[in-house]
Amino acid sequence: MKTELSALLDDLMVKALDRRPPTKTQALELLLTSDDDLLDVVAASGRVRRHFFGNRVKLNLIINMKSGLCPEDCSYCSQRSGSKADVLKYNWIDPLVAAETADRAVASGAKRVCLVASGRGPTDRDIGRIAETVLAIKERQPHVEVCTSLGLLTKERAQRLLEIGVFAYNHNLNTSEANYGEICSTHTFADRLDTVNIARDVGLSPCSGAIFGMDESDEDIVDLAVDLRALDPDSVPVNFLIPFDGTPMGGKWQLTPQRCLRILALYRFFFPDVEIRIAGGREIHLRSLQTLGLHLANSIFVGDYLTSEGQARKLDFALIADAGFVVEGLEEVTLPSARHDLVTLRRRGPGTEMPANV
Numbered sequence: 001m002k003t004e005l006s007a008l009l010d011d012l013m014v015k016a017l018d019r020r021p022p023t024k025t026q027a028l029e030l031l032l033t034s035d036d037d038l039l040d041v042v043a044a045s046g047r048v049r050r051h052f053f054g055n056r057v058k059l060n061l062i063i064n065m066k067s068g069l070c071p072e073d074c075s076y077c078s079q080r081s082g083s084k085a086d087v088l089k090y091n092w093i094d095p096l097v098a099a100e101t102a103d104r105a106v107a108s109g110a111k112r113v114c115l116v117a118s119g120r121g122p123t124d125r126d127i128g129r130i131a132e133t134v135l136a137i138k139e140r141q142p143h144v145e146v147c148t149s150l151g152l153l154t155k156e157r158a159q160r161l162l163e164i165g166v167f168a169y170n171h172n173l174n175t176s177e178a179n180y181g182e183i184c185s186t187h188t189f190a191d192r193l194d195t196v197n198i199a200r201d202v203g204l205s206p207c208s209g210a211i212f213g214m215d216e217s218d219e220d221i222v223d224l225a226v227d228l229r230a231l232d233p234d235s236v237p238v239n240f241l242i243p244f245d246g247t248p249m250g251g252k253w254q255l256t257p258q259r260c261l262r263i264l265a266l267y268r269f270f271f272p273d274v275e276i277r278i279a280g281g282r283e284i285h286l287r288s289l290q291t292l293g294l295h296l297a298n299s300i301f302v303g304d305y306l307t308s309e310g311q312a313r314k315l316d317f318a319l320i321a322d323a324g325f326v327v328e329g330l331e332e333v334t335l336p337s338a339r340h341d342l343v344t345l346r347r348r349g350p351g352t353e354m355p356a357n358v
């Protein structure tokens, strides 16, 4: 007779291969499994990852375009208003510096560069700066995916980003709606939903994810997965909080590597054919279990994060190779075929030699 655990994992696998999500009860049961059962959980969820993404790992690089000095008060963020964290603070970097960084990223195997700027949202002038940067990057690296993460968007600004050659827009929901008021008072969960919807509606590839380790309950983790799934994102970054000294979350170390893996396994069941990217906190929280994380996520950031440093490039490559994975090539399409039809990489209009589709 099957144990309850194997029955749960079998059902979750069958559903995921059919692109159906877990029930809320199943999701909570998965999060409650013991460390003794961890390898069974990873194996089941890892099968889903293999089914849709094989042994490919997509590499991404963050470029922090404007660091610190944010007027918003997100409690987890080292760049927040009033942050005492000793992070770099600077205004917009030169487009050429960003383009040179993108060159290095592509040479290291990255398929996507994510241009991130602190702040509530971009002004028209900021969009102009981003346009110069995207142009500089695309002239040298025409096939790299450019993502931007600039805060809250209006429809007009989202449209402008699309026109200048931006492929994806990142705006994380971060935590559940119920928990949101505990982590930020200057904007709302609804504001975040609006921006992801605006980005998707104009044709930007929606990227929206989470940060764990912020006093959230298991219910919050599951509710967030349900709300994220409703947004139908193409990519879901999973961050594990780095509790910077000088922020309200400073010193709150709430995660174990095993809990991080259970969360990743659960998110794979919720997002079977979506790019799940292990983002900030990978090295510091998964530690020696990063390898198991690759069996669940199909994408990672390489290089440094916004305000903290990532591990050395050679360690990332050793991690991937030792686990039997390969770096996804620039010419390979990340999302599985059922989603290919939904996303067409723009190869005409601004940033190309082809006329725009108007």
Ligand code: SF4
Pocket: 070, 071, 072, 073, 074, 077, 078, 079, 080, 081, 117, 118, 119, 120, 151
């Ligand atoms: S997460 Fe973004 S909006 Fe919030 S404080 Fe940090 S930089 Fe500002």
